[in-house]
Amino acid sequence: MSQPQFKKIVIFGVGLIGGSFALALRKAGVVEEVVGFGRSAGNLQQAKELGIIDRIGQDVAAEVRDADLVLLATPVGQMAELMSRIALHLGGQTLITDGGSTKSDVVRDAYAQLGGKVAQFVPAHPIAGAEQSGAAAAGADLYMGKKVILTPLPENSPQAVARVQAAWEECGANVHRLTHTEHDAVFAAVSHLPHLLSFALVHDLAQRDNRDVLLSFAASGFRDFTRIAASSPEMWRDICLANREALLKELQIYIAELNKMSGALASGDAAQLEQTFHTARELRAGWTEQ
């Protein structure tokens, strides 16, 4: 029997992201004990019954002192407070990673709250579905073949980064590295902006007196385009605000693009419209999710 790489892991927020991390590491046989903290006693109890965690944590200070790894898997808006609660008590060998969808804000929080222990924090963003939530939605295979982006800090030692990377790889993930600024710019463009645009279209239709007639004739194009408009309003409010600088920049570029298309339409510029659509189609038809 191989020696577990992690004797004890502490997870804050035992939902889809945190619970799946625990289950995956258990399945890989690399963790001995998992302790869970969270705001919902019912969810924690369920996590225990489902075998996701061994114990429900009672004393944050005591649990993080001898943990090998702490995962922060709460909404990003709660991380600053959480960091301030654990900062003083972190053991010298305890590494921290997180599951937040935005990184610059989490990194800013880490510098502010963790102080001299910021080197122990290796930020991460697992790109895995968030349509369900809660411990009951967690699964050992959630990260299998999925991307996890690490955005290491200059203060991190190579060993710390390697160990956190190894944990995510044990979950089955393909780990990539970006700076937190690169990360937020990339996700503003390919994730946050599309969500905002989809919400905006449906919100626009929702204001209309004839919305029922409009929706009764909507078909598969509308269905796919607006699927992400059924995402969690609270989660997306937080993501948009957390990444608002990069998102605002993308939004302005996009509005400029729409104004150009509006001009082409108004002047009946068939060639420009076709060229725009053609360029888009070439890129999209040649793309497959990796």
Place this chain on the structure above:
Amino acid sequence: MSQPQFKKIVIFGVGLIGGSFALALRKAGVVEEVVGFGRSAGNLQQAKELGIIDRIGQDVAAEVRDADLVLLATPVGQMAELMSRIALHLGGQTLITDGGSTKSDVVRDAYAQLGGKVAQFVPAHPIAGAEQSGAAAAGADLYMGKKVILTPLPENSPQAVARVQAAWEECGANVHRLTHTEHDAVFAAVSHLPHLLSFALVHDLAQRDNRDVLLSFAASGFRDFTRIAASSPEMWRDICLANREALLKELQIYIAELNKMSGALASGDAAQLEQTFHTARELRAGWTEQ
């Protein structure tokens, strides 16, 4: 054996739309003979081999003179010329319908080209997938359970409308009626605008030096939002131009919506963002394609 309701049907453009119409009416046993015209000899030959049409038409004048029903299933940009070719030769009992995705432009063409015979034209828009094309893509079940919108003209007799409606219903479609103006306003909002927005996002990314990095991190939200950006550039150029007044109006409303969201983001107005997302999510989550 029941008497066919249509002794002879002539189809211009034997592709997905035209070919499926023929196959569906054959399957329903309500047509005796189908004659096909088109620009591609190879496609017509294939349509004949596949049993979609009985004959490849040679003489437009002779064929439309004694037809019960003519279907115009070419791209909308070609309909004016086609109407001008058949107008003089249409028999007094020959009805015409079409499969165009926009209606105001087709109706305008009909008044201009068909003259006194415009009463014989009952415009239609079948809401059925257009991802494939050509006779080989046609199927007898394409319209089963799908919507077909009729936009009758004031000149149409109730009998003419009923007979064209019956033909689409024999294909398995659920027939709805709108005016051509209503039709174009509805589809500008729920179909043409989303296509334009999806093309615009992908075109925007295609301009960037780091597009490969951006696309390598795109996931399922991006995939669904941009699926329609792989649609035919030529077809969507024509649809956008054909319906440009209604589409420009929608585009301006949408840009105003984005400017409002940009303001909320810039000022960090969490409540307004959440309210916008919440309203959108409520509507979208409660909607199912009919």
